Amino acid sequence: MSNQTSRTAFEKAVWIAAPVADHRTWNEFAIEFTVVPESGTLEVLFGVQSETRYSGCALDAASGSVTLFAFADGARQPLAQAMAPELANRAISIGVRLERSAEEVAVCIGGRTVLSASESGRTPGTIGFKTETGGSAVCRDLRVYSPDGRILYVNRFYDPAAIQFGGGRIDGSGSGLRMDENVLAICEAPVAPDSPLLRKDFAMPSPVARAELRVYALGWYELSVNGAKPDSRVLTPANSPYDRRLLYDVYDVTGMLKKGTNAIGLWLGNGYNMNYSRWGWKWKRSKAVALELTATLEDGSTLTVATDESWLTKPSPLLANDIYDGETFDARLAQPGWDSPGFAAEGWICAARAEPPEGELARSEQPPVRAFAPLQPVRVLRPRDGVAVYDFGQNIAGWARAVVRGPAGSRIALRYSELIGADCAIDPWTNRNAKATDTYILGGGMERETYEPRFTYHGFRYVEATGDAELLELFAVPVHAAVAEAGEFECSDETVTRIQSNLRWSILNNLYSIPTDCCQRDERTPCLMDSAVVEEAAIHNFGMQSYYRKWLGDIRHDAGNPDWSGDKVTLPWYLYMYYGDRETLETSYPSMSAYVDTLAAKWPAGIVEEGFGDWCAPNDDGWENYFNEVAIVNSALYWRFARIVSQAADVCGHADDALRFSALADRLVDAFESRFHGGNGIYGSGSQTAQLMPLTFGMVPPSRVGMAVEGLIAAIEAKGRRLDTGIYGTRYLMDVLADHGHIDLALELLTQPEYPGFGFQIAQGATTLWEQWNEKGGMHSHDHAMFGGIGASFYTRLGGIEPLSPGYETIRIRPRVSSRLEWVRTRLKTVKGEIVSDWRKEGDALKLEIEIPEGATAVIVLPELSPGAASAADERRTGPGRHAFVVAAVPEVTD
Numbered sequence: 036m037s038n039q040t041s042r043t044a045f046e047k048a049v050w051i052a053a054p055v056a057d058h059r060t061w062n063e064f065a066i067e068f069t070v071v072p073e074s075g076t077l078e079v080l081f082g083v084q085s086e087t088r089y090s091g092c093a094l095d096a097a098s099g100s101v102t103l104f105a106f107a108d109g110a111r112q113p114l115a116q117a118m119a120p121e122l123a124n125r126a127i128s129i130g131v132r133l134e135r136s137a138e139e140v141a142v143c144i145g146g147r148t149v150l151s152a153s154e155s156g157r158t159p160g161t162i163g164f165k166t167e168t169g170g171s172a173v174c175r176d177l178r179v180y181s182p183d184g185r186i187l188y189v190n191r192f193y194d195p196a197a198i199q200f201g202g203g204r205i206d207g208s209g210s211g212l213r214m215d216e217n218v219l220a221i222c223e224a225p226v227a228p229d230s231p232l233l234r235k236d237f238a239m240p241s242p243v244a245r246a247e248l249r250v251y252a253l254g255w256y257e258l259s260v261n262g263a264k265p266d267s268r269v270l271t272p273a274n275s276p277y278d279r280r281l282l283y284d285v286y287d288v289t290g291m292l293k294k295g296t297n298a299i300g301l302w303l304g305n306g307y308n309m310n311y312s313r314w315g316w317k318w319k320r321s322k323a324v325a326l327e328l329t330a331t332l333e334d335g336s337t338l339t340v341a342t343d344e345s346w347l348t349k350p351s352p353l354l355a356n357d358i359y360d361g362e363t364f365d366a367r368l369a370q371p372g373w374d375s376p377g378f379a380a381e382g383w384i385c386a387a388r389a390e391p392p393e394g395e396l397a398r399s400e401q402p403p404v405r406a407f408a409p410l411q412p413v414r415v416l417r418p419r420d421g422v423a424v425y426d427f428g429q430n431i432a433g434w435a436r437a438v439v440r441g442p443a444g445s446r447i448a449l450r451y452s453e454l455i456g457a458d459c460a461i462d463p464w465t466n467r468n469a470k471a472t473d474t475y476i477l478g479g480g481m482e483r484e485t486y487e488p489r490f491t492y493h494g495f496r497y498v499e500a501t502g503d504a505e506l507l508e509l510f511a512v513p514v515h516a517a518v519a520e521a522g523e524f525e526c527s528d529e530t531v532t533r534i535q536s537n538l539r540w541s542i543l544n545n546l547y548s549i550p551t552d553c554c555q556r557d558e559r560t561p562c563l564m565d566s567a568v569v570e571e572a573a574i575h576n577f578g579m580q581s582y583y584r585k586w587l588g589d590i591r592h593d594a595g596n597p598d599w600s601g602d603k604v605t606l607p608w609y610l611y612m613y614y615g616d617r618e619t620l621e622t623s624y625p626s627m628s629a630y631v632d633t634l635a636a637k638w639p640a641g642i643v644e645e646g647f648g649d650w651c652a653p654n655d656d657g658w659e660n661y662f663n664e665v666a667i668v669n670s671a672l673y674w675r676f677a678r679i680v681s682q683a684a685d686v687c688g689h690a691d692d693a694l695r696f697s698a699l700a701d702r703l704v705d706a707f708e709s710r711f712h713g714g715n716g717i718y719g720s721g722s723q724t725a726q727l728m729p730l731t732f733g734m735v736p737p738s739r740v741g742m743a744v745e746g747l748i749a750a751i752e753a754k755g756r757r758l759d760t761g762i763y764g765t766r767y768l769m770d771v772l773a774d775h776g777h778i779d780l781a782l783e784l785l786t787q788p789e790y791p792g793f794g795f796q797i798a799q800g801a802t803t804l805w806e807q808w809n810e811k812g813g814m815h816s817h818d819h820a821m822f823g824g825i826g827a828s829f830y831t832r833l834g835g836i837e838p839l840s841p842g843y844e845t846i847r848i849r850p851r852v853s854s855r856l857e858w859v860r861t862r863l864k865t866v867k868g869e870i871v872s873d874w875r876k877e878g879d880a881l882k883l884e885i886e887i888p889e890g891a892t893a894v895i896v897l898p899e900l901s902p903g904a905a906s907a908a909d910e911r912r913t914g915p916g917r918h919a920f921v922v923a924a925v926p927e928v929t930d
Contacts, residue, residue, distance in 0.1 A: 044249045044283060044396060047341040048325040052389035053231030053303075053348040055321065056187075058222060059084070061179070062159040064187060065134040068177040072096035072122050072129065075170030077214060079133055080163035083221055090154060091165070092133055092142055096172075099123040101142055101149050105156055115152035119144045128175065136182070163221035164203065166214045173211040174203075176468075184363070186355040188225045191468070191557075194313040199224050210468065226309050226321050230353035230490065233301040233324065233386055235346045236376055239338065243292045246330040248299075251283035253392060254322040255306035255490050258284075260291040260299055262375035268403035269514060270492065273548035274307050274561070275589050276316045281392060282399035282585070283325075292330065299340065300374025301326065304356045304490025311358060315560040316549075316589075323389035347383040349373075356490040359469035359557045361451075364486060366478030367443055401585035404547055405517045406487075409436055409510035418460040423500045425509050426455075430496040430803040430818050432544035432554035433514035434473065436487040441504035443479025447486075448472060448502050449509075451495035453555055453817040461499045465816050467556035471495070477504050487512060494544065494555025494818050496802065516546040519578035521864045524829045527857035530786040531829070534793045538823035541804040542573050545820045550586060553806065553816040563590055564647060565821040567602040568762045570609055572826030575863060580614045587619065591626045594633050596646035597672035598763065603630055604676040608683060614866050615842020617686065624680075624687050628696070631680045634673055635699060641706030643669035649724040649761035650821070653791040656812040663761050664724045667711055671728040672763075674703040678732075704734050716742025723750045724764035730775075731767035744775045751780065758784050758792050758808070766824030773832040773851040782855045785825070793822075834861025834872045839894065843867045848885055849896035850874050867891045871917075874898075879924040889915045900924040 062082075070077060076095045083089040087109060093102040099122050103114040121129055121144050132143040141151035164174060179188040192198065192212040195205045202220035206213040214220060248265070250258055255270055265286040273282045303322050311317040328340040352368040355361075372378050413428035425435075435449050451471040452461035463471060471493045475486040492514055500506050525532045545551045545565075552562035566586070573579050583606055593600045607623035610616040634643070648665035681696035707729065711718045716739045719725035726747035729735050735743045750759070760768060772781035788798040791808030799810055806819035831837050835850030843865040850859065850872060858875040868888025875882050881900055887893045897909040897920055911920070 044398070045325050045327050045341070047339050048327040049341065049343040050323045050325050050389040050391045051233070051342045051344065051346055051386040052321060052323045053229060053233065053350075054384065054387045055227040055229060058161045058188070058225050060159050061161065061187065063136055063182050065132060065180045066162060066177070067130070067132045067180070069128045069130050069175045070094065071125070071127070071173045071211075073125050073171040073173070075216065076167060077170060077172040077174075078165040079131070080165055080221070081133065081135060081160070082158045083160040083163050084158050086219065086221070088158065089160060089163070090140070090157060092140075094119070094122055094131070094172075096122050096125055101144065103140055103142070103150065103152050103154070105154065107156065112155070114154060115150050117150035119149045121145045121147075161222045163200065163219065164212065164214055165219050166216050168216055170214070170216050172214050173206050174214065175211040177212075184354050184365070185350065186228050188222070189228045189310055189357065190225075191310050193310065196313070197309040197319045199226065199309075226319070228305050228308065228310075228355070228357070229322070230302070230304050230351045230356050231322075231348050232351045232373055233303070233346050233348045234298060234374055234378070234380065234383070235340065236296055236298050237340045238296055239292055239294050239330070239332065241332040241334040241336065242294050243289055244331045244333045246287070246289045246292050246328060248286045248288045248326065248328045249283055250286075250301070250324065250326040251281055251396060252301075252303055252322065252324040253318050253320065254308060255304040256324060257302040257304075257489055258286070258300070259302075259374040260288050261293070261297055262300075262372065263291065265291060266403070267405050269406055269489065270306070270404045270547065273399050273401055273585065274316055275394075275548075276592075277318060277392060277394050279394050279592070280588060281394040281396045282401070283396055284399055284403075288328070296376040298374055298376040298378065299326070299328065302351055302489070304353070306358065306490065312558050312560050314558070321389070323392070325391075342386070344385050344388055346386040347380050348386045349380070349383045353490065358491055358559065359471070361471055361473040361491050361493070362488045363474040363476070365476040366484060366486075367476060369478055399585070400581055401548065402517045402582055404514060406433065407513045407515070409512045412509060412511075416455070416459040418458050421501060422460070423506070424455060424459060424461055425498045425500065427496055427498070427511040428802070429511075430494065430540065430544070431511055431513045432492055432494050432818070433512045434488045434492055435498050436485065436510040436512050437475060437500075437506060438483055438485050438508040439475065439477060439504045439506055440483055441477045441479070443477060445479075445504040446474055446476045446502045447500060447504045447506055448474045450499040451493035451555075452497045452499070453495055455497050461497050464811065465555055467558075469555065469557040471555070475504075483507060492547075492554070494553065494816070513543070515543045516548070516582060518546060518582055520576075521574070521578045522576045522830060523862040524834060524860070526833065526859045528782065528786060528855060530794050530797060531782065531856075533797050534785060535826060535829055537793070537797070537801060537803050538572060538820070538826045539576050540802065541818055541820040541823055542569060542576065542826075544803065544818050546573075546582070549589065550820075552821070553819050555816055555818060561589065563593060563595075563602045564599045564650065564762070565819070567605060568766045568824040569820050569826070570602070570606055572823050574609060574613050575827050575830040578864070580610060580616060583610060584619055587623055591623075594630055597634065597643055597669045597676060598646040598648060598650070600630065601672050601676055603627060604679055608679045611683075611686070611841050612838050613842070615844070617841070620683055621687050624683055624689070627680050627683060628692060631676050631696065631699070634676070638673070641670070641673070641703045642666060642710050643673050645669070649763045651807055652724065652761035652764065653759055653808045656809070658814070661814065664719065664722060664728075664764075667719045667725050667728055668763050670703070670707055670710070671732055671734060674700055674707060674734060675732050677703055707734060708736075715746070716740075716744075717746045718743065721746055721750055723747060723754070723759045723768075724761065726750055727760070727764050727767050727771050730771045744771075747771065748777065748780070751784065756780075756783060757787070757789065762821045762824065765822055766827075769825055769828035769832055773828070778832070778851040778853045779855055782853055830861055830863060833859050834863075835896075836861060836863050836870050836872050843870065843888075843891055846870060846887060846891055846893040847896065848872050848893055850883065850898055852881060852898040852900070881922045883920045883922065885913070885918045885920070887913060887915050887918070891915060895920070897922050
């Protein structure tokens with residue numbers, strides 16, 4: 036792909052970037068990192084011109100000393116030495132800061148300045164690390180700052196593919212540059228974490244009839260036209276597998292342009308850059324942007340404005356920006372009007388031509404990420420002098436909006452957390468390595484200044500505010516994909532309604548341009564398994580069709596185990612059944628069928644032995660304990676995928692495939708029975724999950740269903756009537772129990788306040804779903820959507836709404852009535868219109884009110900108020916409109 040792209044959307048655009056200072060010219064700076072000094076000496080190198088010419092700071096763990104030195108032409112010249120006993124503790128991580136000014140070099144260990152000295156023969160240059168014989172250390176969280184505090188380089192050392200040093204390796208813990216003995220690691224190709232502004236003035240010779248602007252950036256961008264944003268989207272462009280897909284944004288800017296001089300402004304941020312998780316899709320190169328504006332004028336002429344080297348650029352007021360760590364914004368550096376026409380761009384320089392990315396550009400059709408109505412704090416805590424902790428009463432993903440007052444240079448620091456401790460101070464434990472801190476340095480001269488971030492986000496309920504500026508107001512701003520509301524569910528049980536609220540928040544908080552696993556720690560990755568188990572719940576609560584179409588494009592080439600990659604089979608089927616989306620089913624069919632063929636080739640015996648299984652069932656903590664019922668979960672899913680692909684083949688007109696995959700499903704269910712059925716309806720270990728999986732998918736022969744259900748009840752009783760399921764078992768728990776006459780037991784399991792269960796989480800104050808059933812552990816967040824799959828059951832079982840044909844053309848209404856509930860209220864917006872299913876107990880009777888949209892018909896199965904399942908005689912067939920039914924209790928017959 037050439038720089039002068041020939042693609043239709045960007046025919047004239049050139050990829051551009053802000054010029055970045057060569058790291059070999061770094062002269063005055065500060066280096067920060069943490070180190071575990073395991074043995075011997077670690078040398079921190081700076082001013083590196085070559086392997087034989089540099090300055091250094093030797094951190095000697097054996098002697099507990101620090102030595103500054105210069106190295107040239109094979110000769111080492113000591114400059115200063117001091118004791119640092121902190122280095123002798125070789126089991127802990129120690130903070131190191133080396134500051135090089137024009138006058139001297141100062142070294143701080145653990146926050147204490149241990150020495151400072153002048154540096155003879157100093158040279159500019161890059162940085163590095165070095166060990167000699169017997170030396171070993173692990174370096175983490177490396178940062179290089181310019182004298183004004185602007186970040187020059189960041190490396191968390193997460194990713195073996197993005198080390199950017201000539202030696203060393205990623206530590207076995209998953210983070211950190213491990214320096215074994217006799218290693219020289221010089222920073223060779225640093226990616227700048229800068230945040231440049233770019234602008235362009237241009238003239239419109241005539242009023243505008245229509246104008247469209249297209250833009251894509253490597254990193255996140257913010258666009259302005261004549262000083263205003265075209266819309267409210269944030270954190271754009273969308274994350275995607277960048278080697279394949281680049282999803283550009285399109286704006287209608289007709290009403291924003293005028294005859295005469297106009298201006299376009301672009302502000303770039305790091306987004307999913309090299310320090311993003313290795314398990315996500317990310318850029319490992321410097322930022323770049325391409326933009327093209329096409330305007331049709333009222334005089335009939337056309338005009339194109341596109342990025343090229345004539346655009347001007349300058350560093351922004353953002354000194355640092357990171358998806359995990361937050362932002363530092365210096366309002367003293369703000370340039371009001373920089374994105375407006377006629378701005379005097381003094382000190383700005385021309386942009387540089389950049390290498391274009393490899394992936395294929397395509398228009399983004401996904402709902403954008405937006406900021407929504409802010410939340411007010413419900414209380415303010417004062418754990419100690421100078422510290423205020425704002426409690427917003429709800430765990431969200433997004434950021435804080437601060438209104439502050441103070442002189443220029445005063446600042447406010449905002450630290451985010453899901454938890455607080457007993458002392459009311461924030462407990463950032465679930466953030467893991469994410470610093471989750473936004474800092475605003477005031478510009479001064481104003482009665483009020485308002486700040487909110489633009490190139491980061493956090494998962495939080497609490498915000499700690501510190502600093503010497505006066506904080507006037509603080510709000511929490513929820514940020515997520517702009518998916519429409521689709522469903523409403525509530526009932527007479529407050530805990531069930533709270534579960535619905537918690538899972539709804541967790542789904543939203545993890546809907547960015549990808550469905551993430553979590554929103555607070557240094558992860559936030561595109562987790563296929565987490566998405567797969569909640570997609571039906573998401574579809575029942577939100578308008579997900581276009582969002583999930585994009586997601587299917589992202590994951591089309593994934594081919595892992597069924598519990599991870601099966602999303603590519605089930606999701607097209609969901610879109611077909613819930614939205615009538617045959618087009619997506621047809622375009623996805625080749626990927627669906629190829630995946631099942633891949634599974635058949637890998638597991639010819641029909642039993643899948645690998646995967647995560649029923650992930651995160653109640654456990655004693657530790658990675659190896661998170662796996663559960665791997666073979667039975669994955670083998671059941673494999674059978675289900677074969678069945679779905681057979682059905683999809685039939686819909687798409689692939690008759691031979693339909694027969695082939697149906698025959699495969701028959702062989703798979705036989706293999707499943709042979710491997711897992713131990714007799715008397717007991718499958719595998721007889722655990723709750725082992726019984727649930729074949730029952731929910733209809734794999735159990737009809738003659739054994741009753742015994743299999745009894746086995747499930749026995750497994751529940753064996754655990755003291757407590758949940759013993761992970762994300763897959765929990766997804767189908769209510770479905771199976773409700774369908775076999777045990778809806779009361781399902782609700783008891785969900786609502787009881789003891790560990791494990793949703794009721795336990797709520798009793799601890801949870802406002803979102805947790806990653807584990809326990810409150811804390813080695814891998815834990817308090818905002819994971821993956822246990823939210825059961826939310827679909829609230830609509831399909833308690834509300835009883837299910838599609839009998841694609842797109843709800845034919846609907847079944849079959850509510851399962853529980854003695855634990857007095858009423859249920861369910862509403863669902865579908866492609867046909869809104870479906871309503873409300874029921875309420877009135878004395879000994881039950882009143883059911885139904886609403887069916889135009890163009891749909893319904894089969895209504897009236898519940899019985901005496902023991903036993905509804906029979907065919909209880910069915911009613913109705914058309915569109917509102918319908919009410921009263922079901923009287925059947926009197927018990929006594930002798």
